[in-house]
Amino acid sequence: MTRVDYESALTGVLEVARTHAEHVDREAMFPVKSVAALRTSGLMGMFVPREYGGLGDDLHAYIHIASRLAAACLSTAAVWTMHAFQVDGLTRFSGERLRERVLPAIAKGDIYIASVTTEAVKGADLFRAEAPLLSDDDEASFERSAPVVTGGRHADAFLITLRATPEAQPHEVSLVYAERNELRISEQGEWDPLGMRGTESVGLKISGSVPADQVVGQPGRFEDIARESMIPLAHVGWSACWLGAARGAFSDLLRWLRSPTRRGGPDIHSDLVRERIGRIRVELDLVSAYLTRLCDELTAARAEGRSWSDIHTRIRVNTLKLSASELTFKAADSMVQLAGMGGGYSKLAPIKLERHFRDLRSARLNHSNDRMWPATGALALLDPKVTLL
Amino acid sequence: MLNKPERSEWDEKFSTILRQVLPDFSPDVLIDPDQELRNLGLDSMKTVELLLGLESAYGAILFDDELDPRVFSTPRSLWTFVTERLDHDGTG
Structure with a gap:
């Protein structure tokens, strides 16, 4: 296409x-x-x-x-x-x-494929799994619960992380592809969050058997798939989503602010209002530039057969996620402040800022920044030359 | 913990740091020099802890440039790296 x-x-x-x-x-x-x-x-x-x-x-x-x-x-x-x-x-x-x-x-x-990586015991740590995969020459079977599966009710297939064997350590994780008709699935828990409500990220209990060739990648080496594909693409994709939502909201806000028929609300001739508008614009442009530049880097690396798991790339992928998640929410917060009680805070407001505000609040929690900041600091210690993007 | 030096291949500081950072090394078993460290749970955060622990133990900055991830493959490859860096710095 x-x-x-x-x-x-x-x-x-x-x-x-x-x-x-x-x-x-x-x-x-x-x-x-x-x-x-x-x-x-x-x-x-x-x-x-x-x-x-x-x-x-x-x-x-x-x-x-x-x-x-x-x-x-x-x-x-x-x-x-x-x-x-x-x-x-x-x-x-x-x-x-x-x-x-x-x-x-x-x-x-x-x-449509959904991801099953969370687990009650180990939480959101992508590189650990408790429930084991039981394999023989032909088949691989498992039983596993997952507290958060985005689209779990609607997916046709799942990529599921499992401990490689019953004897393996929790960090020896395999990835298994399974289609809905190969699985027994029951739901657990309820779904009623502040934002991102349409992702319907329900809890599931999943068991089933699949042909042995549906183990994706080397057994126990899910980390390779995560580092060379899924983690960088997740952070790039989510960052693009957050930026897109914030940009769409900003576009609506600017059109509303400039509307000659608007009644009440902020005075766009005021320096304070213009400074606030300017700051939002700068935040979104910074995220956009970093996102685009990192995509250039990742594209070049793939084209040349270079790994995405070197220290510099990992710092940059983390930097993108941290900055996009924080700056886009900050921008949404500033937009609500700018549009005021009547313009942006209410569900009945002329521009729909409140949904974006609630949705974007999830960005820092999704693959939590509380874990990513110290991890990024630790990686930065390994780059004393400070190799910037 | 073992009471005597584990191997002539490395000193006790090295094995102490390895065991501190990677508790999956059984305390009753000698460290196999060719064991894959990632199979013992060496992830990126533990890699940082390992490096900082070794730098503190040997009182030297062990690297200032690109770090080849193969250094962290096994205890043997890591020890080779440490000794080369210490010789290079004249602090060994």
């Missing part, structure tokens, strides 16, 4: 996502109609190689689509983004037979 093609595919999806965003948020329900539109658009084939009918791995297309979707409905954008980076992991690390079978179906929009 060329840029023009995916632009036109996006246009239809955006209309659906925008139409249903408020309902999805109010009811805390999965954006079924938006995802149905994504399935028929061809955009679910992001990161599926072109020879299998997909969009290929153009990172700038990835952030463009994520960002545009997020301006319409951040929950829809997050669902698409998480599917997309799962697909990249699958494309790069699964065996030939699994690739041949599932990649064309993903590109057609027939398979």
Whole structure:
């Protein structure tokens, strides 16, 4: 799909996502109609190689689509983004037979993949798993609970982290691909959060058996998939989502501020108001520049066969996530302040800032910044030359 | 903890730091020089702790440049790196 093609595919999806965003948020329900539109658009084939009918791995297309979707409905954008980076992991690390079978179906929009990495005992630590995989020559079986599975009720397939064997250490993690019809799934817990309500991230108990070739990558080496694909693409994708949502909100705010028919609200001739507008603009531009620049770097590294897990890349990926999550929420907070009680704080306000504000509050909690700041500081200690992007 | 030096290949400071940072080394078993450190739970945060621990133990900055991740493959590769750096700095 060329840029023009995916632009036109996006246009239809955006209309659906925008139409249903408020309902999805109010009811805390999965954006079924938006995802149905994504399935028929061809955009679910992001990161599926072109020879299998997909969009290929153009990172700038990835952030463009994520960002545009997020301006319409951040929950829809997050669902698409998480599917997309799962697909990249699958494309790069699964065996030939699994690739041949599932990649064309993903590109057609027939398979939406959700991620199962959380676990009650170890929390959100991606690199640990407690529930073990039991394998013989032909089959791999498991039983596992996960407190948070975005889109868990609606996914057609899952990528699931498991301890490599019953004897393995918790850090020896394998990744398994399983389709819904191979699993027994029951729901646990309830879903009623402050924001990102449409992601419907329910808790699941999952058990099942899959053919042995559905173990993705080397057994026990999920870390390789995470470092070379999923983690960088997750942070890039989520950052694009947050930026897209904040940018969309800012665009609405500026149009409202300039509207000649607006009654009440801030005076755009005031220096204070203009300074606030200027600060929001600067914050969004800084995130945009870092996001785009990092995509250039990651694209070049992949093209040259360089790893994404060196210290510099990891610091930069973390830097993007930390700055995007903090600055986009700060921008949303400033927008609410600027628009005031009547303009931005209420669900009934002329511009819909409050949903973006609630959604963007999740950014610092999602892969928590409380863990990422010290981790980034520790990595920075390993780079005394201070090699900046 | 063992009471005598583990191997002639390295000194006791080295094995003490290894055991502090990677408690998965069984206290009753000699450290295998060719054991994969990542299989003992060496992640990026523990890599930092290992380096800082070694720098503190030997009173020297062990690296100031690109760090080859292969240094952290096994106790043997890490010890080779440490001794080379100490010889280079003249602090060993």
